[in-house]
Amino acid sequence: MSRATKDALTALTNRFGDAVSVAASVRDHHAQGVTAHATRPPDAVLFARSTEDVVDAVRICREQNCPIVPFGTGTSTEGQISAEQGGLTINLSQMDNVLRVSAADMDCTVQAGVTRKALNASLRDTGLFFPIDPGADASIGGMASTRASGTNAVRYGTMRDVVMSLKVVLPNGDVIETGTRARKSSAGYDLTRLFVGAEGTLGIITEVTLKLSPVPDRMSAAVASFPTVADAVSTVVSVIQSAIPIARAELLDAQQIAACNRYSKTDLLEQPTLFLEFHGSEQHVGEQVEQFLAIAREHGGSDLRWASAAEERSRLWQARHDVWWATLALRPGSRGVPTDICVPISELPEVIAATERDVNDLGLIAPLCGHVGDGNFHLCVLLDPDDPDEASRVAELNRRMITRALDVGGTCTGEHGIGTGKIPYLVRERGAGMTVLAAIKRAIDPRNIMNPGKILSVESFPPLS
Amino acid sequence: MSRATKDALTALTNRFGDAVSVAASVRDHHAQGVTAHATRPPDAVLFARSTEDVVDAVRICREQNCPIVPFGTGTSTEGQISAEQGGLTINLSQMDNVLRVSAADMDCTVQAGVTRKALNASLRDTGLFFPIDPGADASIGGMASTRASGTNAVRYGTMRDVVMSLKVVLPNGDVIETGTRARKSSAGYDLTRLFVGAEGTLGIITEVTLKLSPVPDRMSAAVASFPTVADAVSTVVSVIQSAIPIARAELLDAQQIAACNRYSKTDLLEQPTLFLEFHGSEQHVGEQVEQFLAIAREHGGSDLRWASAAEERSRLWQARHDVWWATLALRPGSRGVPTDICVPISELPEVIAATERDVNDLGLIAPLCGHVGDGNFHLCVLLDPDDPDEASRVAELNRRMITRALDVGGTCTGEHGIGTGKIPYLVRERGAGMTVLAAIKRAIDPRNIMNPGKILSVESFPPLS
Numbered sequence: 060m061s062r063a064t065k066d067a068l069t070a071l072t073n074r075f076g077d078a079v080s081v082a083a084s085v086r087d088h089h090a091q092g093v094t095a096h097a098t099r100p101p102d103a104v105l106f107a108r109s110t111e112d113v114v115d116a117v118r119i120c121r122e123q124n125c126p127i128v129p130f131g132t133g134t135s136t137e138g139q140i141s142a143e144q145g146g147l148t149i150n151l152s153q154m155d156n157v158l159r160v161s162a163a164d165m166d167c168t169v170q171a172g173v174t175r176k177a178l179n180a181s182l183r184d185t186g187l188f189f190p191i192d193p194g195a196d197a198s199i200g201g202m203a204s205t206r207a208s209g210t211n212a213v214r215y216g217t218m219r220d221v222v223m224s225l226k227v228v229l230p231n232g233d234v235i236e237t238g239t240r241a242r243k244s245s246a247g248y249d250l251t252r253l254f255v256g257a258e259g260t261l262g263i264i265t266e267v268t269l270k271l272s273p274v275p276d277r278m279s280a281a282v283a284s285f286p287t288v289a290d291a292v293s294t295v296v297s298v299i300q301s302a303i304p305i306a307r308a309e310l311l312d313a314q315q316i317a318a319c320n321r322y323s324k325t326d327l328l329e330q331p332t333l334f335l336e337f338h339g340s341e342q343h344v345g346e347q348v349e350q351f352l353a354i355a356r357e358h359g360g361s362d363l364r365w366a367s368a369a370e371e372r373s374r375l376w377q378a379r380h381d382v383w384w385a386t387l388a389l390r391p392g393s394r395g396v397p398t399d400i401c402v403p404i405s406e407l408p409e410v411i412a413a414t415e416r417d418v419n420d421l422g423l424i425a426p427l428c429g430h431v432g433d434g435n436f437h438l439c440v441l442l443d444p445d446d447p448d449e450a451s452r453v454a455e456l457n458r459r460m461i462t463r464a465l466d467v468g469g470t471c472t473g474e475h476g477i478g479t480g481k482i483p484y485l486v487r488e489r490g491a492g493m494t495v496l497a498a499i500k501r502a503i504d505p506r507n508i509m510n511p512g513k514i515l516s517v518e519s520f521p522p523l524s
Numbered sequence: 525m526s527r528a529t530k531d532a533l534t535a536l537t538n539r540f541g542d543a544v545s546v547a548a549s550v551r552d553h554h555a556q557g558v559t560a561h562a563t564r565p566p567d568a569v570l571f572a573r574s575t576e577d578v579v580d581a582v583r584i585c586r587e588q589n590c591p592i593v594p595f596g597t598g599t600s601t602e603g604q605i606s607a608e609q610g611g612l613t614i615n616l617s618q619m620d621n622v623l624r625v626s627a628a629d630m631d632c633t634v635q636a637g638v639t640r641k642a643l644n645a646s647l648r649d650t651g652l653f654f655p656i657d658p659g660a661d662a663s664i665g666g667m668a669s670t671r672a673s674g675t676n677a678v679r680y681g682t683m684r685d686v687v688m689s690l691k692v693v694l695p696n697g698d699v700i701e702t703g704t705r706a707r708k709s710s711a712g713y714d715l716t717r718l719f720v721g722a723e724g725t726l727g728i729i730t731e732v733t734l735k736l737s738p739v740p741d742r743m744s745a746a747v748a749s750f751p752t753v754a755d756a757v758s759t760v761v762s763v764i765q766s767a768i769p770i771a772r773a774e775l776l777d778a779q780q781i782a783a784c785n786r787y788s789k790t791d792l793l794e795q796p797t798l799f800l801e802f803h804g805s806e807q808h809v810g811e812q813v814e815q816f817l818a819i820a821r822e823h824g825g826s827d828l829r830w831a832s833a834a835e836e837r838s839r840l841w842q843a844r845h846d847v848w849w850a851t852l853a854l855r856p857g858s859r860g861v862p863t864d865i866c867v868p869i870s871e872l873p874e875v876i877a878a879t880e881r882d883v884n885d886l887g888l889i890a891p892l893c894g895h896v897g898d899g900n901f902h903l904c905v906l907l908d909p910d911d912p913d914e915a916s917r918v919a920e921l922n923r924r925m926i927t928r929a930l931d932v933g934g935t936c937t938g939e940h941g942i943g944t945g946k947i948p949y950l951v952r953e954r955g956a957g958m959t960v961l962a963a964i965k966r967a968i969d970p971r972n973i974m975n976p977g978k979i980l981s982v983e984s985f986p987p988l989s
Contacts, residue, residue: 161868301738471711477712
């Protein structure tokens with residue numbers, strides 16, 4: 060630990076007492092999370108209780124150029140929570156108050172540590188819900204920071220779309236509000252969208268103002284099997300072009316279905332399968348389901364099933380809910396490594412076919428699960444943590460997938476972010492644009508104390524002149 | 525004209541020949557547009573034909589620190605096209621090619637000079653349309669630059685939502701692509717959203733990749749009169765909370781309706797009136813109209829009218845289409861000065877009532893027209909160009925409206941932007957956040973050559989340290 064970091068820790072302990080911990084178990088816990096990447100623990104952890112706490116901590120750290128890493132629930136997948144250069148991790152999970160809900164305006168303001176499930180629980184009597192659902196019960200601040208999405212994005216958008224404003228503590232300790240509660244604005248640069256997805260590298264989000272959605276009168280689910288991935292994707296393309304406002308459209312490949320049948324005791328045809336959900340009035344949902352079934356049949360869909368009652372829907376979607384555990388059960392003792400490319404939807408059939416060839420070539424087990432309405436899909440690649448050769452084949456698979464995504468106009472990450480895991484891929488995706496990212500990072504965080512070593516190596520790019 | 529600008533013009537003429545003009549009529553034309561603000565003509569105008577033209581012009585200007593102002597159709601309202609410090613205006617209207625349309629992916633790429641109507645004309649046989657509709661037939665590049673929206677925003681979003689990627693010429697002449705064709709991405713800072721709404725102060729947009737929407741099977745229009753503005757707004761709040769996906773929800777106040785009845789020979793009740801539009805399948809649109817009419821009746825709605833055939837819809841909406849001209853006809857010889865606040869929708873009744881009191885107090889004529897589903901509304905304030913006292917009362921009205929909007933959590937501009945007209949109001953709205961705007965401007969355009977004097981006075985804010 061450097062002299063400067065020591066001085067920072069002394070000042071932090073003086074200010075915060077027991078809320079700062081240097082215990083090894085606490086520090087290690089904050090380097091674990093769900094990521095498969097190598098991570099480093101911080102030198103200390105602060106459990107912040109207010110924006111003022113965060114301001115004081117940032118001011119103290121800044122004085123000593125001590126790095127700061129924000130932490131919500133530790134559920135990011137690309138190493139975002141690793142303290143690459145040591146320093147202080149600020150745990151925001153105790154900032155868990157829903158500060159305000161406006162039913163008339165369908166918006167709310169929450170502290171950054173509120174999780175998505177806690178928010179939805181607190182909205183139970185309002186007729187509103189918060190639609191963004193990454194797999195984990197992540198914190199809203201963390202979800203904003205990674206520009207998270209999930210299965211509802213095709214209808215309800217991503218964190219980019221639902222965040223109206225953020226309270227952010229800047230690297231110099233100033234507090235700003237990035238937006239307003241107006242539904243739209245043309246007032247200057249869009250700082251909200253700049254901090255959404257910045258992964259804590261430009262400042263620390265302490266409060267989030269969100270758009271909410273009305274709970275639909277009726278929800279129906281449908282499941283259909285298809286001869287090929289291309290048939291399933293064509294079905295979704297047709298559905299979207301027909302302006303059927305699907306709420307969810309999830310694709311599982313044949314291997315994933317087989318894993319689910321085994322794990323969840325379902326009896327689905329072991330073929331590429333779509334899981335859909337429809338939201339709306341009773342009449343409109345009925346119409347949507349009928350339209351979908353007709354389109355699915357045109358594309359060779361079979362084993363068509365649908366349901367409206369909550370329990371039946373849940374049973375129908377069981378296989379989808381359990382993909383992660385079903386996959387891990389294929390080879391006990393393995394870790395799951397998630398991939399995350401997103402491509403124009405017309406490219407999906409070809410990209411998925413090539414990906415499945417790669418999985419075979421490389422001798423890997425990697426079932427597929429995709430948010431196919433967005434063109435985003437994941438493999439859950441099984442990795443034996445003690446097999447370095449398998450690790451290098453997993454890395455090669457990821458490299459091939461990302462290369463292919465970029466070749467067809469897609470992105471190296473649909474919803475997981477860059478962290479430490481995808482820095483070189485971001486450079487390939489952004490090209491000359493990296494100088495602008497670096498210019499922004501340098502301008503807002505000139506001391507490079509905010510989550511350093513994530514998204515980009517700022518020193519690799521010259522200032523704009 | 526400075527020596528440096530002269531040198532720049534010589535170099536530009538050598539490179540571009542007749543495509544550069546210094547004729548007074550051409551220069552004056554590029555300072556006019558529709559704005560009521562004082563503007564200054566540039567020293568020269570370049571009619572660019574390609575991104576390469578823009579790159580060469582930017583490189584030449586940069587060499588001499590010669591200011592550059594981008595120009596599409598000149599339909600911005602806040603002085604965005606004024607050459608505040610002279611220099612070169614780059615007219616992009618000849619860059620008017622639709623470069624690519626993908627029906628399967630429902631997206632397209634256009635040159636910045638394509639207008640929204642030209643784009644829609646070119647999409648006629650695709651089953652797709654581009655939904656953003658500011659009043660004017662603006663260029664897509666200009667609409668991106670002001671983060672424009674219009675009457676469809678409540679359903680289809682604003683330019684923030686539909687722009688997928690931009691080709692931008694940076695102030696140093698480098699060309700970047702800000703995004704990809706993926707529907708979503710978590711790959712680093714969101715440069716697309718940073719350049720959308722930057723009003724040309726960070727670089728020049730030369731190409732735009734856009735999401736398109738499927739043309740709905742059916743469109744229906746409905747019109748309803750209400751005893752008070754509050755009743756009309758409550759109706760729209762109820763409609764949105766009932767998850768009825770209205771495509772448009774426009775409010776005209778009693779004075780505006782009176783003006784329209786006179787101008788358009790309509791026979792509407794001279795009361796606050798909602799104009800709505802519903803898009804979807806035949807069955808779903810029918811259901812939406814029925815639900816709307818029931819809600820409208822609950823809130824005292826009367827004189828309810830609806831129509832589906834294109835001609836009838838158009839006739840029903842006639843008053844809405846003609847508001848600008850109907851207002852100007854109230855006092856021939858006047859100019860129309862548009863205001864543009866946006867507030868949380870629950871605040872609209874109170875804000876509109878207070879605004880109407882201000883209009884009376886100040887002795888002005890200013891009918892109201894609002895995109896009420898977004899909380900955004902405009903007055904068209906009549907101004908006698910030869911009456912400085914009236915001009916100061918118009919400014920006072922605008923000041924009061926913006927103050928009130930900011931007080932209730934709204935914004936000083938919903939869709940028109942800052943330009944030269946709202947610089948002090950942006951400072952009030954953004955507060956401490958202005959240092960971040962200035963840091964970004966300084967980092968990307970360190971010579972301050974890109975549309976200088978718009979959005980912010982960068983020298984007013986110290987660098988972040």
